Amino acid sequence: MSTAAVNSFPVATAATARALPGLQPGAPVRKSRTPLSVVRSVPRKRRAPFVVMCFGILAVALMAVLVLNISVSSAQYQLVELRAQQSTLTKQNQDLTQQVQNFDAPQNLAAKATELGMVASTGKGQIDLSTLAVTGKAKPAVKGDAAGAVIAAPAVAGQVNVVPSASRNEPLLNRKPAAATPAAAPTVPVAKAPVVRVPALSVNLYGGSVPAPAQKVPGK
Amino acid sequence: MAQNTGRARTGKTPSATRRLRLGLGLMLTLLLVVGGKLFLVQGLDVGGMAEAALKNRLKPIELPAERGSILDADGTVLASSVIRYNVVVDQTVNTNTETFPRLEKVDGKDTIVKIPRDQGIEELATVLGMKQDDLKAALTGTSRYYIVAKDIRPDVEDRVSKLQVPGIVTEGTSKRVYPNGSVAGGIVGFLKDGTTGQAGLEQTQDAVLKGTAGKRLFEIGADGLRIPVGVDQFTPAVDGKDIKLTLNSDLQYFAQQAIQSQKDKLSAEWGIIVVADAKNGNIIAMADTDAPDPNDPGKVAAKDRGVRAVTAAYEPGSVEKMITAASAIEEGIARPLDKFIIPPTYTVDGQTFTDAFEHGTEKRTLAGIVGYSMNTGTVMVGQRLSKEKRHDWLQKFGIGEAPDIGLPAESKGILIPADQWDGRQQYTVLFGQGVAQSTLQTVRAYQSIANDGVMLQPRLIDSYINPDGSEEKVPAKPSRQVVSKKTAKQVRDILESAVTEGEIKDAAIDGYRVGAKTGTSESPCDDGKSGFCGYTASMVGMAPMDDPRFIVEVVLQRPKGSIYGITNGPVFRSVMSQTLRTYNVEPSTGKPVRLPQYAK
Numbered sequence: 001m002s003t004a005a006v007n008s009f010p011v012a013t014a015a016t017a018r019a020l021p022g023l024q025p026g027a028p029v030r031k032s033r034t035p036l037s038v039v040r041s042v043p044r045k046r047r048a049p050f051v052v053m054c055f056g057i058l059a060v061a062l063m064a065v066l067v068l069n070i071s072v073s074s075a076q077y078q079l080v081e082l083r084a085q086q087s088t089l090t091k092q093n094q095d096l097t098q099q100v101q102n103f104d105a106p107q108n109l110a111a112k113a114t115e116l117g118m119v120a121s122t123g124k125g126q127i128d129l130s131t132l133a134v135t136g137k138a139k140p141a142v143k144g145d146a147a148g149a150v151i152a153a154p155a156v157a158g159q160v161n162v163v164p165s166a167s168r169n170e171p172l173l174n175r176k177p178a179a180a181t182p183a184a185a186p187t188v189p190v191a192k193a194p195v196v197r198v199p200a201l202s203v204n205l206y207g208g209s210v211p212a213p214a215q216k217v218p219g220k
Numbered sequence: 221m222a223q224n225t226g227r228a229r230t231g232k233t234p235s236a237t238r239r240l241r242l243g244l245g246l247m248l249t250l251l252l253v254v255g256g257k258l259f260l261v262q263g264l265d266v267g268g269m270a271e272a273a274l275k276n277r278l279k280p281i282e283l284p285a286e287r288g289s290i291l292d293a294d295g296t297v298l299a300s301s302v303i304r305y306n307v308v309v310d311q312t313v314n315t316n317t318e319t320f321p322r323l324e325k326v327d328g329k330d331t332i333v334k335i336p337r338d339q340g341i342e343e344l345a346t347v348l349g350m351k352q353d354d355l356k357a358a359l360t361g362t363s364r365y366y367i368v369a370k371d372i373r374p375d376v377e378d379r380v381s382k383l384q385v386p387g388i389v390t391e392g393t394s395k396r397v398y399p400n401g402s403v404a405g406g407i408v409g410f411l412k413d414g415t416t417g418q419a420g421l422e423q424t425q426d427a428v429l430k431g432t433a434g435k436r437l438f439e440i441g442a443d444g445l446r447i448p449v450g451v452d453q454f455t456p457a458v459d460g461k462d463i464k465l466t467l468n469s470d471l472q473y474f475a476q477q478a479i480q481s482q483k484d485k486l487s488a489e490w491g492i493i494v495v496a497d498a499k500n501g502n503i504i505a506m507a508d509t510d511a512p513d514p515n516d517p518g519k520v521a522a523k524d525r526g527v528r529a530v531t532a533a534y535e536p537g538s539v540e541k542m543i544t545a546a547s548a549i550e551e552g553i554a555r556p557l558d559k560f561i562i563p564p565t566y567t568v569d570g571q572t573f574t575d576a577f578e579h580g581t582e583k584r585t586l587a588g589i590v591g592y593s594m595n596t597g598t599v600m601v602g603q604r605l606s607k608e609k610r611h612d613w614l615q616k617f618g619i620g621e622a623p624d625i626g627l628p629a630e631s632k633g634i635l636i637p638a639d640q641w642d643g644r645q646q647y648t649v650l651f652g653q654g655v656a657q658s659t660l661q662t663v664r665a666y667q668s669i670a671n672d673g674v675m676l677q678p679r680l681i682d683s684y685i686n687p688d689g690s691e692e693k694v695p696a697k698p699s700r701q702v703v704s705k706k707t708a709k710q711v712r713d714i715l716e717s718a719v720t721e722g723e724i725k726d727a728a729i730d731g732y733r734v735g736a737k738t739g740t741s742e743s744p745c746d747d748g749k750s751g752f753c754g755y756t757a758s759m760v761g762m763a764p765m766d767d768p769r770f771i772v773e774v775v776l777q778r779p780k781g782s783i784y785g786i787t788n789g790p791v792f793r794s795v796m797s798q799t800l801r802t803y804n805v806e807p808s809t810g811k812p813v814r815l816p817q818y819a820k
Contacts, residue, residue: 072448073445076445076446076448077445080445088378090303091303091374091375092374092375094302094303094374095373095374095375098302098397098399101297101399101400102399104296104399105399105400105401105403106400106403106469106470106472106473106474107400107401107402107403107473110473110477122794123730124797124801125730125731126731126807128806128807133807135730135731135732135807136729136730136731136807137730148477148478148480148481149477149480149481149483149484150477151401151402151403151473151476151477151480152401152402152513153401154398154399154400154401154402154403154513154515155401155513155515155516155519156397156398156399156401156515157371157395157397157515
């Protein structure tokens with residue numbers, strides 16, 4: 001009810017003024033009655049847009065939650081996938097590093113050099129370029145000199161012998177990762193070199209010719 | 221009309237209010253019930269539901285700390301940890317699965333192929349390099365956990381996983397590898413159970429290398445994915461520190477090969493080569509014969525698994541004459557060119573001393589006494605010092621004082637107090653009998669002469685490298701002036717003359733001035749009973765003499781054959797020249813010192 005309506009409401013007129021109930025001593029107590037009035041109804045609001053808006057907000061909120069959820073969980077999947085990728089790369093890196101270290105070991109380096117026909121020099125000389133002084137008597141290394149004791153190559157489990165005794169193949173050949181073996185062929189588009197047909201072996205050698213070393217079976 | 225309206229009010233309006241109130245009351249009651257339950261469940265957690273659920277979701281993971289590596293001076297890895305896998309089978313699953321499905325590419329299309337158990341085993345046997353029958357036996361049974369193969373490489377593990385053989389899982393483990401094998405194998409040491417050091421630096425530096433394990437606690441859903449908003453407690457693992465040594469692995473290899481060849485050639489029991497930098501005390505190589513390969517230490521005998529350069533104390537023999545000469549010069553009781561008349565045998569206090577070679581009465585200089593390694597002359601010089609002085613001088617040169625380079629069982633040698641010396645020992649200590657010391661102690665004594673009389677403590681561990689890459693240098697231990705600079709120079713001249721004029725001509729290196737001293741001592745038998753079982757032959761020297769940079773000592777224990785025909789000269793020469801070349805030391809300048817060996 002608007003204020004204007006209340007104000008315009010005629011509460012009482014002087015002529016018809018009725019004595020107020022409590023002010024008439026002796027008069028029987030009568031229940032007072034709320035004066036009647038015409039209640040002007042508030043103009044009806046249109047509800048439809050509000051409801052539509054509510055549903056709209058609800059739908060948008062639901063969609064947002066859904067999208068958020070999907071993105072969070074897909075990010076989780078991505079995270080897992082990237083973690084797996086990282087660990088694979090770490091492992092690969094570690095494996096390759098180990099191979100390098102294996103080839104780098106002084107024993108293996110010396111053995112490889114000997115295999116290639118290199119001989120350690122015994123007599124060395126020095127030339128001082130500033131004074132052009134030559135000191136020491138350099139002697140050419142002679143093949144067949146006693147090479148001295150052989151220090152055993154490091155026995156790192158799973159590493160190839162740098163200097164293979166029986167096979168003439170490059171030791172790294174059978175070290176290609178499993179996935180790379182089939183993929184390696186198309187990357188080299190050499191005009192169909194005569195492929196040596198190796199009879200199908202029952203043992204998968206992963207591109208090499210020497211079977212992998214036997215692994216110890218615990219409890220055997 | 222007034223009554224009517226009054227009645228209407230009392231008749232109709234109150235009922236609406238009552239309804240409203242009733243409804244409100246009902247709602248409030250329901251709310252109270254729901255709210256109460258909510259409070260019970262969420263607030264008080266009666267029945268421990270929330271706790272149980274959280275427990276179900278929480279997953280703790282131990283984050284192992286990575287063990288630090290051991291590196292040489294150039295960063296060459298001597299020990300590091302790598303990922304390896306164990307192949308484990310649940311035998312009940314494998315035994316009971318006759319065929320299993322696998323996604324394979326057939327004619328370019330992904331198809332699910334049924335694989336019989338035997339085929340799966342055959343493929344697995346190929347990948348693992350095992351016999352098919354052995355593998356089948358390993359996969360058959362009732363055990364829920366059985367290790368089929370240990371320490372396989374990651375690429376093999378990849379192939380194993382791709383086979384999807386039922387019951388087969390792979391578990392990651394950490395494995396210690398030593399890429400250089402027996403090169404510095406004894407120094408590096410090895411682990412006993414894959415985690416704890418048992419020998420060498422792996423043992424003594426275990427606490428530094430190990431690090432602290434971390435922990436991660438997080439919530440995980442039924443689909444195996446982490447709940448992003450859940451608990452996530454993370455205590456990062458602190459990796460162990462890397463240890464950088466002063467060794468040069470190439471020279472270490474060279475020295476090991478040289479001493480191994482010498483040992484094999486002369487059928488000796490063992491041999492040692494130590495190469496040290498005289499300027500800072502760094503140990504560049506410390507070679508042992510038959511050094512263990514830490515990848516498989518069981519291949520060599522237990523007695524060969526240590527580092528003899530620090531553990532083996534033996535009577536050094538004539539290399540000790542340098543100490544006698546240095547103390548006599550420092551005390552001012554002899555000079556390098558003083559004249560001594562030396563009879564064929566020399567007797568003092570009833571003790572008779574002879575030399576390794578026969579001679580008549582000779583007039584020698586002090587340089588000549590050392591250059592020809594004469595026991596008689598050394599006693600004549602040394603007896604001018606009191607017994608206590610002799611003891612104190614040995615002590616000053618570090619005899620009886622263990623070098624602390626971080627290896628297990630470092631020997632301090634045997635130097636008993638002067639008042640316990642017997643009648644003969646008080647003179648024999650002057651030429652290195654009746655006193656025992658390790659090779660590193662001898663090297664340290666010669667280092668102080670090379671370094672103008674200042675003794676530096678030998679260093680093996682150069683620095684610790686933190687996981688973040690920062691390097692903590694291990695500070696040098698306090699040094700001490702043993703003899704004066706002038707005395708050191710005079711002793712160096714005597715040592716150089718021993719090569720140019722004396723008996724040790726085969727230590728000479730073309731282009732470099734070298735000073736050296738040999739030592740041959742009788743070696744008491746290992747059983748501790750009286751008597752000697754062969755000799756200890758050694759040679760220690762320094763180069764270049766114009767500004768000594770390196771000390772090399774070669775020791776050979778109990779070579780077979782006549783001791784007089786044995787020389788460590790060629791070994792000393794090849795190791796010293798290789799060292800000089802590796803570090804690009806300029807050829808010597810100036811005239812070599814040639815002190816006369818005979819007095820006029």
